[in-house]
Amino acid sequence: MSPNQPASLGAAAAKPISEPVQLNWQRMNVIGGLLVIIGILGFIAGLATGNTQRVWLTWLVCWLFFMSIAQGGVIVSVAFYLVQGRWAGSLQYKLAQSFWLFLPLGVILFAGVAIGRDYIFPWIAHPAKDKEGWLNAPFLISRDWIAIIILTFMSWLMVRWSRQPQAIAWQRDSHTIEMPPRGLRRLSPAVGIVYCIVFSLLAFDLIMSLSPQWRSTLFGWWFFETAFWVSIAAMALGLVLMARILPPGNSFTVPELRHDCGKMVFAFSIFWIYLSFAQYIVIWYGDIPVETFFILVRFWHHPWMFMSWLSVFFIWVIPFFFLMGVRPKKSLLILGGVAVLGLIGVWDLYYIMIVPSLSPNYLPFGWVELCILAGFLGAFLLTSVPGLKLVAEEAIVLGPSVYQTHGFIGEDV
Amino acid sequence: MSAQTQLVASFRTDEECAEAIELLNREHIQDFRAFSPIMSVPIIEASRAAHQASKSYVRFWVLFGGITGVLTAIAVTIGTSWEWNLNAGGRPIASIPPYIIIMFELMILIGGLSGVTGFFFHSRMPVFEPDPAYRTRFGADHFGLVLRCDEALASKMDSLLREAGAEEIVREAA
Numbered sequence: 001m002s003p004n005q006p007a008s009l010g011a012a013a014a015k016p017i018s019e020p021v022q023l024n025w026q027r028m029n030v031i032g033g034l035l036v037i038i039g040i041l042g043f044i045a046g047l048a049t050g051n052t053q054r055v056w057l058t059w060l061v062c063w064l065f066f067m068s069i070a071q072g073g074v075i076v077s078v079a080f081y082l083v084q085g086r087w088a089g090s091l092q093y094k095l096a097q098s099f100w101l102f103l104p105l106g107v108i109l110f111a112g113v114a115i116g117r118d119y120i121f122p123w124i125a126h127p128a129k130d131k132e133g134w135l136n137a138p139f140l141i142s143r144d145w146i147a148i149i150i151l152t153f154m155s156w157l158m159v160r161w162s163r164q165p166q167a168i169a170w171q172r173d174s175h176t177i178e179m180p181p182r183g184l185r186r187l188s189p190a191v192g193i194v195y196c197i198v199f200s201l202l203a204f205d206l207i208m209s210l211s212p213q214w215r216s217t218l219f220g221w222w223f224f225e226t227a228f229w230v231s232i233a234a235m236a237l238g239l240v241l242m243a244r245i246l247p248p249g250n251s252f253t254v255p256e257l258r259h260d261c262g263k264m265v266f267a268f269s270i271f272w273i274y275l276s277f278a279q280y281i282v283i284w285y286g287d288i289p290v291e292t293f294f295i296l297v298r299f300w301h302h303p304w305m306f307m308s309w310l311s312v313f314f315i316w317v318i319p320f321f322f323l324m325g326v327r328p329k330k331s332l333l334i335l336g337g338v339a340v341l342g343l344i345g346v347w348d349l350y351y352i353m354i355v356p357s358l359s360p361n362y363l364p365f366g367w368v369e370l371c372i373l374a375g376f377l378g379a380f381l382l383t384s385v386p387g388l389k390l391v392a393e394e395a396i397v398l399g400p401s402v403y404q405t406h407g408f409i410g411e412d413v
Numbered sequence: 414m415s416a417q418t419q420l421v422a423s424f425r426t427d428e429e430c431a432e433a434i435e436l437l438n439r440e441h442i443q444d445f446r447a448f449s450p451i452m453s454v455p456i457i458e459a460s461r462a463a464h465q466a467s468k469s470y471v472r473f474w475v476l477f478g479g480i481t482g483v484l485t486a487i488a489v490t491i492g493t494s495w496e497w498n499l500n501a502g503g504r505p506i507a508s509i510p511p512y513i514i515i516m517f518e519l520m521i522l523i524g525g526l527s528g529v530t531g532f533f534f535h536s537r538m539p540v541f542e543p544d545p546a547y548r549t550r551f552g553a554d555h556f557g558l559v560l561r562c563d564e565a566l567a568s569k570m571d572s573l574l575r576e577a578g579a580e581e582i583v584r585e586a587a
Contacts, residue, residue: 277513280510281510281511281513281514284510284511285511287502287504
């Protein structure tokens with residue numbers, strides 16, 4: 001450790017902003033590493049104690065959850081390019097893309113889904129009638145793997161081009177009406193469209209196919225919107241934590257930045273419930289048993305009822321009522337709290353979308369699930385460190401001046 | 414009470430007009446009206462600061478309208494269901510899920526209409542007779558500022574407006 005390097009992030013916060021700050025990310029790496037070890041031990045113990053199905057189902061839940069955050073973040077940056085949002089300059093792009101490094105790891109971790117396929121997909125043991133052409137393991141695994149490899153490659157290109165000087169200069173110059181650099185201008189919509197297709201495919205293949213007789217045409221849309229929202233919640237949490245951890249005067253201490261992030265959490269939470277209700281009302285009207293059972297098992301039957309309503313509560317009810325005003329959006333405590341609950345809510349949501357399909361009458365939640373979750377969380381933290389480092393450096397260097405107003409009158413939303 | 418006079422000042426730019434408003438505010442003169450051919454943020458911000466404008470009351474109109482809309486929808490949907498008492502597909506007579514859509518739509522509709530009504534009410538619109546101080550150039554390439562003050566203060570205000578960059582100032586009886 002260099003003499004200038006503080007012992008912890010907390011110590012860094014005490015240093016005057018004028019001095020070059022070198023944050024110590026070692027602690028985050030150590031925590032991430034420990035969580036990975038817990039995950040590996042839990043994984044081995046789970047398999048050794050005969051909890052094979054629980055292990056692989058939780059693997060799938062966690063894989064989808066962390067891929068959603070990482071990929072959703074890249075898509076948030078795509079959305080920024082498409083609407084030419086530059087209110088926080090290059091900082092908002094770096095924050096959105098800070099989790100992207102989990103994507104290549106996710107491509108590798110998809111091997112778990114392939115290995116545990118016999119325990120995940122019920123249609124392997126009991127082939128779904130008339131659907132064998134689509135629901136067969138080699139075809140499903142290969143098409144999904146190819147899809148996420150393509151999307152990961154495009155995301156990598158997106159991040160790489162976003163960090164080029166020309167792109168950064170455009171991101172920081174919000175007082176012009178210049179379009180983004182040509183490459184990003186063309187790549188952004190392409191990544192957005194491929195994301196919608198790939199995440200719809202993942203939703204149909206990895207979630208809906210676990211109940212092969214169930215169908216909802218809106219499910220893919222609903223899933224990629226959920227992934228988009230959970231990445232915004234992760235961004236909000238990252239923003240809140242950095243506002244606390246980084247030295248005083250960093251960019252995240254600007255209340256308007258939190259206000260903007262809070263508005264996104266609020267707005268897309270409402271969009272999420274809108275899509276959820278849109279699916280529900282069609283199923284309710286149709287009242288066809290092959291459609292209604294999926295909802296009934298989760299929202300009206302024990303042991304799943306509580307967890308299902310909890311996810312709705314965490315993803316929509318709490319953000320809606322707590323982030324309605326301006327001041328709560330600017331509050332570190334409230335925005336951070338809503339973001340944490342939102343993240344828990346989405347993990348819970350993925351869990352109740354997947355597990356009841358194979359275990360309708362029993363809720364398998366215990367040390368196996370927690371260990372696997374810890375392992376994935378550790379891997380996610382480790383892969384997020386480089387991206388978050390860039391964000392932290394930028395927030396310290398640019399300071400409060402990063403927030404760029406455009407002469408609009410103060411907003412009251 | 415001394416006689417009142419009215420000064421009509423025209424400015425080339427909105428920044429000059431906004432600066433004049435700020436100078437007036439420093440002299441505690443808040444009885445003014447500004448005319449602008451465009452939506453000018455500097456003028457609006459300066460006027461808001463001068464009048465110490467609080468948040469608009471229109472939001473309460475929207476809230477009231479929204480709540481009225483939801484309650485109306487509840488009354489209409491559940492009321493008519495009970496009145497007709499028709500069983501459709503074995504569902505309860507008053508089936509809430511589809512009614513949520515009606516409740517949402519009427520909330521938005523009546524909330525929006527109520528908000529527009531509130532906006533007109535608080536803006537004192539529509540205006541059928543143009544303000545006597547209005548000049549056609551205030552709708553083209555000039556920004557106008559009309560203020561009332563005591564006759565005794567008029568000269569001071571005149572020089573203050575010129576200091577801010579007023580191109581022309583006309584004195585009129587208030």
